[in-house]
Amino acid sequence: MQNESLLMMPGPVPMPERVRFAMARQAMNHRGAEFGQVVEETTTMLKEIFCTKNDLLTITGSGTAGMEAAISNFCQGKKIACLVNGKFGDRLYQVSQRYGNPMSLASDWGTPLPLEALEQALEEGAEVVTLVHNETSAAILNPAEEIGRLAQKHGALFIMDGITSIGADEVYPDKWGVDVAITGSQKCLAAPAGLAALSVSQKAWDAQCENPPFYFDLPAYKKSAAKNQTPFTPAVPLYLALREACAIALEEGMEARIARHRMMAQAVRTAADVWGLSLFAQPDALHSYSNTATAICYPEGITDDAIRGKVKNLGIEVSGGQDHIKGKIFRIGTMGATGAPEILAVLAMVQGAFKAAGYPLKGDGVSAACEVLIA
């Protein structure tokens, strides 16, 4: 039995050795020149990965901390249109409830967002739009560009959670009019969890609110960032790891990296198709399948334990469904320091688990996926 499971989940994800061992360095003074260089290099690389010229700030905290920093600094007391087609869309709504006047523009998880309702809300004076770009709970990629166009047309701020897209899929905050884009270190960047990064537009700064939480006071972060510092003690090892992770991403090249993620997700979807299993997400002309997570529906009579439990026992962790779809789907992440070997291992294991459960899959999804990966 191996000690360390292979994580094929939509985060946390396997980290390259270079990233992991960067953390082992002896403590350094976070007010000194060496750490300043770490911040400077990491910030510069993150801007390239985010595809933005906006300010780029980092916070020691999870992705949720990044969400709250965005909402508490720029949306207090405002009318907020929260687009929701999964768990994390709803989290942005929940955070918004503490600060503003949010409405939940919701569709069923994994189905297209109600864009007509958004347009109406904007016409009726919504001042902020929140979106989860890639909703991993349902494995759907939402149309950020289209939504950005609507927000801009009505002069609304656009807050985008890019936690599971930035670093693995196309994001263009500046072109799309994203005023705050947020990511977390432990997803597409394949670094450890614990750092949130935000890009902030001038339009967002112009809407700065009084009295955000002290720890999330983004003007203080901006002031410190000008000196390549952070206002509060940073988790230095996580910055060392993130710097390495960003360097690895840019060594691969963002174009190649995005193509790799698309191919990995395509391989998983191809396997599901050949198996005769349904995908959970229901994209349309504007919405797509996620390229960093794939949600596959269990057929009648197959339990989560028979598939996900079996796979876990053999050393790979995939994710189950969350909240009301618990037990109804399983989700395979395709992000992080993973490629063909890991994809084929998890698919072969899933295929074997269905066979062991006596379920007649339609075809050999593993071979079909391999064809995609080899192509």
Place this chain on the structure above:
Amino acid sequence: MQNESLLMMPGPVPMPERVRFAMARQAMNHRGAEFGQVVEETTTMLKEIFCTKNDLLTITGSGTAGMEAAISNFCQGKKIACLVNGKFGDRLYQVSQRYGNPMSLASDWGTPLPLEALEQALEEGAEVVTLVHNETSAAILNPAEEIGRLAQKHGALFIMDGITSIGADEVYPDKWGVDVAITGSQKCLAAPAGLAALSVSQKAWDAQCENPPFYFDLPAYKKSAAKNQTPFTPAVPLYLALREACAIALEEGMEARIARHRMMAQAVRTAADVWGLSLFAQPDALHSYSNTATAICYPEGITDDAIRGKVKNLGIEVSGGQDHIKGKIFRIGTMGATGAPEILAVLAMVQGAFKAAGYPLKGDGVSAACEVLIA
């Protein structure tokens, strides 16, 4: 020239190799059993180090995040008496300004706190007392027990920042009536920065406020802690490091650990005395010198650069004065994975820097410190 400076500051501090390399482990599922065990073991050990039977919660964030969690959950709208005799006492006042109705009960940095003013404030209805137990900006140890007695007598909540005392000096939150005690990972525990830990009494829970920041919602942390989890994605490597750091502290034994810190600080104070230099802190019968940091005043005509700059060039970092006492003092930290070799190295280097600057020190502080350490 060595690459990694020795940090002899009041945090961050040198970390043992076991702590540093614990972080290099491959990513694990933070909702799985293995991480649950990490949380459980770390929490149990932290309770022993905190000397508390209260709930013990951990947050991915700096010590300031821990302060804000305490203030935002338990002090909203309340009359808060903030005791201030240094930079961090003032930070608790600043955080309190965002949530309650604080008054700053201040004395000059490093001088005894105005306890009569506190008693009066409590008589006039102050509902919360905030204290920095060990104020590193001025290197003074404040009388937490006495202040806890006053708070209890008037039924006030007592919030204590123990960020630079817990793990290296005596703390008895339960005996002293501390309702929330806070520490950070990168100080006396000699782990990397990025985790805050809080002990929370039933009296604090009974005063729970509505709508704290989403990321600092302590009831959510408590609910997750019951399952050995955290409500938001935790910085797993920092937990692995903190578990190791707690284990090392308990292997040493808290009594021996506290004695070692006292001896190290005593050695530094002895050197200053033999040198004929003044200490910055002005303790009285209730207040003491800090055992984790010592602040030494520069004599007339000696610049920060001549001492601290020279020492830094030779490979050791000590801290300067902050804010209005910048350039007037230097501070030597005595915490973390340090002992006699590091103490003697920094003292010898400081002594040499004074000689190089042409300042006639009264005596050989290094030899005197060595006598303390050898005793």
